[in-house]
Amino acid sequence: xxxxxxxxxxxxxxxxxxxxxxxxxxxxxxxxxxxxxxxxxxxxxxxxxxxxxxxxxxxxxxxxxxxxxxxxxxxxxxxxxxxxxxxxxxxxxxxxxxxxxxxxxxxxxxxxxxxxxxxxxxxxxxxxxxxxxxxxxxxxxxxxxxxxxxxxxxxxxxxxxxxxxxxxxxxxxxxxxxxxxxxxxxxxxxxxxxxxxxxxxxxxxxxxxxxxxxxxxxxxxxxxxxxxxxxxxxxxxxxxxxxxxxxxxxxxxxxxxxxxxxxxxxxxxxxxxxxxxxxxxxxxxxxxxxxxxxxxxxxxxxxxxxxxxxxxxxxxxxxxxxxxxxxxxxxxxxxxxxxxxxxxxxxxxxxxxxxxxxxxxxxxxxxxxxxxxxxxxxxxxxxxxxxxxxxxxxxxxxxxxxxxxxxxxxxxxxxxxxxxxxxxxxxxxxxxxxxxxxxxxxxxxxxxxxxxxxxxxxxxxxxxxxxxxxxxxxxxxxxxxxxxxxxxxxxxxxxxxxxxxxxxxxxxxxxxxxxxxxxxxxxxxxxxxxxxxxxxxxxxxxxxxxxxxxxxxxxxxxxxxxxxxxxxxxxxxxxxxxxxxxxxxxxxxxxxxxxxxxxxxxxxxxxxxxxxxx
Numbered sequence: 001x002x003x004x005x006x007x008x009x010x011x012x013x014x015x016x017x018x019x020x021x022x023x024x025x026x027x028x029x030x031x032x033x034x035x036x037x038x039x040x041x042x043x044x045x046x047x048x049x050x051x052x053x054x055x056x057x058x059x060x061x062x063x064x065x066x067x068x069x070x071x072x073x074x075x076x077x078x079x080x081x082x083x084x085x086x087x088x089x090x091x092x093x094x095x096x097x098x099x100x101x102x103x104x105x106x107x108x109x110x111x112x113x114x115x116x117x118x119x120x121x122x123x124x125x126x127x128x129x130x131x132x133x134x135x136x137x138x139x140x141x142x143x144x145x146x147x148x149x150x151x152x153x154x155x156x157x158x159x160x161x162x163x164x165x166x167x168x169x170x171x172x173x174x175x176x177x178x179x180x181x182x183x184x185x186x187x188x189x190x191x192x193x194x195x196x197x198x199x200x201x202x203x204x205x206x207x208x209x210x211x212x213x214x215x216x217x218x219x220x221x222x223x224x225x226x227x228x229x230x231x232x233x234x235x236x237x238x239x240x241x242x243x244x245x246x247x248x249x250x251x252x253x254x255x256x257x258x259x260x261x262x263x264x265x266x267x268x269x270x271x272x273x274x275x276x277x278x279x280x281x282x283x284x285x286x287x288x289x290x291x292x293x294x295x296x297x298x299x300x301x302x303x304x305x306x307x308x309x310x311x312x313x314x315x316x317x318x319x320x321x322x323x324x325x326x327x328x329x330x331x332x333x334x335x336x337x338x339x340x341x342x343x344x345x346x347x348x349x350x351x352x353x354x355x356x357x358x359x360x361x362x363x364x365x366x367x368x369x370x371x372x373x374x375x376x377x378x379x380x381x382x383x384x385x386x387x388x389x390x391x392x393x394x395x396x397x398x399x400x401x402x403x404x405x406x407x408x409x410x411x412x413x414x415x416x417x418x419x420x421x422x423x424x425x426x427x428x429x430x431x432x433x434x435x436x437x438x439x440x441x442x443x444x445x446x447x448x449x450x451x452x453x454x455x456x457x458x459x460x461x462x463x464x465x466x467x468x469x470x471x472x473x474x475x476x477x478x479x480x481x482x483x484x485x486x487x488x489x490x491x492x493x494x495x496x497x498x499x500x501x502x503x504x505x506x507x508x509x510x511x512x513x514x515x516x517x518x519x520x521x522x523x524x525x526x527x528x529x530x531x532x533x534x535x536x537x538x539x540x541x542x543x544x545x546x547x548x549x550x551x552x553x554x555x556x557x558x559x560x561x562x563x564x565x566x567x568x569x570x571x572x573x574x575x576x577x578x579x580x581x582x583x584x585x586x587x588x589x590x591x592x593x594x595x596x597x598x599x600x601x602x603x604x605x606x607x608x609x610x611x612x613x614x
Contacts, residue, residue, distance in 0.1 A: 002061065003028030003477065004075035005161030006046040006128060007170065008137050010215055012157075014045045021045045024169040028162060030348075031077070033480040037062055039073050044130045044137065047166075048075045051480050053258055053374060059101035065111065070133040074107045077162055078125030078147045079484070081252035086120060110138070118210055118223050122252070122491070124484070126205070128160060136214035143224045143490040144380070145207030145466050148473055150197050158213040163474070164202060164350040168609070176200040176612045179423040182564070185602065187411055187425035190354045191404055191467045193432050198351055207466070224490065226458065228443035231498045235506050235513065238499055242492070243517035249489035250276040250376070258373040261290040263483075264326070266316025267532055268511065268522070269378030273486055275521050277376060278324045290372060291326040293317045294364045296537040297334040313535055316526065323523055331367045333360060335541040339549070339597075343608075346601045348478035350609070354471055355597035356542065357534060361475040369481045379468050380487040383460035384496050385511040386504050387531050391456055401433050402459060419564050436463055443498075453501040461493065536594075546596040547574050553603050560606035561599065564613075570599070 005024045007014075014021075021038050025047030029036070032049025039046045039062040048061040063074045080086065083102035086109055091097070095108050102123075109117040110129055115138055124146035128139045139160065141149045151160040152173050159170050167173045177185075181198045192198065195206050205211060208224035233241065254260065254277055262274040278289050295314060321328040341359035346352055348362060368375055382388050390396035390403035399406055412425040440458045442451070469485070476483040486492075496504075499513060506512035515527050553559050554571050573579055579592035605611065 002051055002075075002077045003031030003049045003162040003166070004047060004061070004077055004126075004128060005166035005169075006044070006075065007157060007159040008044045008130075008213055009157045010043060013042050015040055015042055017045060020170060021047050024161065024166045025049060027165045027169050030480060031162060031477040035060060039064065039130075041130075041132070043135065044073070046073055046075045046128065046130060051373070051477075051482060053079070053256055053482055059099060059103050061103060063103050063107055065107055067111070070131065072107060072111055072132070073130040074103065074110075074127060075129075076103050076106055076125065076127040078123055078127070078142065079253075079482075080105055080121055080123040080125065081249070081255075081489075082120075082122040115140075115210060115212070116223075122489070124488070126162065134214070136212055138210065138212055139205060140210035140223070141205045141207055143208045144461075144469070144488045144493060145194065146469050146473065146485055146488055148470065149205040150202060151205060151211075152197075152202050153218050154201075158218055164197060164199060165347075167202060168199070168350070173202070174200075174612065175609045176614065178614065180428070182419060182613065183423045183425055183428040185352065186415055186419075186423075186564070187408060187429050188405075188432060189352070190471075190598075191402065191464055192351075192470070194462065194466050226441055226461065226494065226497055228441040228446075228454065229498050230443070231500055231503070235503050235516065238503055239506070239513055239516040239519075241495060242513060243521075245489065245492045245495060246272070246486065246517065247276055249486045249492060251280050253376060253484045253486050254280055256374045259290070259371065260374040260376070261292055261329075261368065261372040262326075262376040263368075263378070264291040264293050264317055264320060264328070265378070265532070265535070266293070266313045266318075266320050266526070266529075267378070268515065268518075268527065268529060269381040269487065271316075271320050271522055271526050272514075272518050273376050273378055274320065274326065275324060275518075278326065279521075288325065288327045290329065291321060291324075292329045292331060292364070292368050292371075292375070294360060295330065295332045295535060296338075296360070296539060297332055298539050299535070299537060313532060316529060319523070320526060323526075329368075329371065331364060333363050333537075335537065335539055335545055337363060338537060338542060339545045342597055342601055343604050344478070345475065346604050347608070348474045349470075352598055352601035352605050353474075354467075355594045355601060356536060357594075358471055358475055359597075360537070361471065361534070362478060365476045365481045365483075366479045369479045372481070374482045374484065375476070377472060377483050377485055378487065379472055379485045380461075380465050380493075381511070381514065382531065383465040383468075384457075384487055384493055385514045386453075386457060386460075386501070387511045388460070389531075391453075391460075392510060397452060397456065401429065402436075402463060403456070404464060405429060405433075414566050414570055416564055416566055450501060454497075457497060461497065536591075543579065543593045543596075546593055546600060547579065549600055550574055550596040553600070559603055560611070561603040564602075565599070 028049045032051045035050040037048050046062045065072045080102040083105045087105050118140045124142045126141045126147040126149035161167050178200050184198050195204050197203050211220045264270050264274050338359050341363050345358035345362045396403035440455050504513050506516050
């Protein structure tokens with residue numbers, strides 16, 4: 001995994017802009033701590049930071065290949081899991097290779113097939129490839145958007161990078177936001193609308209899209225989209241197919257030339273991946289799998305069960321590590337660490353994010369990095385298989401909005417009157433919901449109930465899942481850790497999306513078809529454990545710490561946050577005795593402490609990035 005950036009400019013000689021390129025590239029040092037490289041020509045400048053995973057010696061970037069009449073230059077972030085098959089196919093067509101890394105496979109694939117090469121890739125990737133003869137830049141992003149890619153289009157200029165910070169290091173890109181950006185921060189967030197870069201004039205290449213930038217401008221096209229197709233297999237055959245796909249993608253993603261581990265919560269999703277990894281390691285004689293788990297000091301004393309977190313993880317982690325005989329590394333954080341990490345988590349995203357959940361993940365990844373360079377994680381199973389409570393609640397299914405936005409009216413009430421009148425938050429949210437519903441691929445002959453569940457699945461895959469993938473990429477890459485997400489294999493997603501809801505709910509259980517596919521892989525009690533999300537701290541000291549800091553900000557007349565919010569209402573919430581860790585001020589996704597921590601992050605962001613609002 002890596003980070004890259006650069007730009008093309010038809011009005012300037014970029015060979016004189018090496019200092020700017022170095023500055024932009026340097027912002028991504030955490031994504032690629034192992035090596036740095038730049039390439040510059042009159043109209044194209046490319047910068048790269050490398051995290052070495054496959055063929056550390058020979059995979060340097062930017063990677064350059066020349067032919068008799070052309071020069072190709074590639075900067076790339078990701079992994080191709082079908083690189084061996086592609087390499088054999090390309091060798092059969094007369095192509096030759098000098099490395100064992102997938103970077104060269106991607107580059108040669110483009111040389112052989114041009115832009116259509118992306119249709120052959122199985123992996124997680126974002127890349128930019130300069131073709132000197134054609135004088136054009138080709139960019140692409142993986143089908144599910146696991147790897148990020150941002151860009152800014154300007155007159156005669158196209159700037160791009162793995163993270164907003166790289167673009168903001170270019171003098172032509174300013175940290176400005178308008179009403180759309182504020183709406184993304186205060187009403188849509190943390191589930192930022194895919195494609196919206198929040199900063200004014202900053203956009204994001206969508207999952208499954210590619211782009212060509214040349215003298216004629218920038219053209220963007222989708223090379224992949226979810227499609228609705230009839231599903232003809234019964235539950236037993238479906239479960240077998242799910243199991244086969246999951247086993248295949250896990251085995252592909254276990255390939256690494258550096259230490260690899262799995263993230264283990266004791267839940268269904270991570271336990272399944274760990275069990276499959278242990279089985280594969282035994283078959284291939286690779287020794288024990290290393291596993292990592294996260295918890296918080298005194299969480300066992302303060303945990304209270306609720307719909308979104310029905311039970312604690314610790315006993316289940318012990319159950320799985322004992323069952324699988326893994327080399328386990330439990331990690332726990334205390335309140336002061338979590339509070340201090342809010343700033344670093346904001347810097348990693350270049351935006352306020354998921355508050356304490358981001359901060360703890362960043363700290364978790366930092367500890368994992370001490371022992372491993374690659375981790376396998378269970379992200380996306382709930383979105384794909386229908387595991388969240390809102391898949392099963394009538395109020396969420398019948399609401400004319402995103403299921404994670406049921407408390408949007410409460411969120412809107414926390415804005416200042418001027419800001420609310422300017423950005424029209426509920427109207428903006430309604431438009432984004434309408435956009436998403438209009439994208440859902442229909443299936444002829446489907447009844448209303450089945451159609452609604454298809455809509456819900458699509459919303460979760462195309463709108464909520466990117467939030468978690470964005471979080472996982474940014475927090476892990478901030479410390480140079482590569483995280484792979486097997487449930488995001490596009491073949492698995494395509495197949496499961498079209499499984500009828502009654503089959504997905506096999507056994508009358510959420511994710512029932514996944515559970516059936518894993519019979520014999522996991523112990524029965526783990527296989528049928530109730531869903532529990534990424535753990536949060538329940539320590540009342542955390543509430544006290546973030547509330548105290550927020551109250552200080554509310555009393556600071558110089559805070560850039562104050563003109564944006566309803567100070568009186570937020571102060572009342574912060575000072576109330578009911579601002580406890582399980583009070584859903586923002587609906588299911590943001591409790592009292594999370595609200596306070598999020599506002600702290602917004603204040604930090606406005607100050608440190610010197611954000612201009614206009």
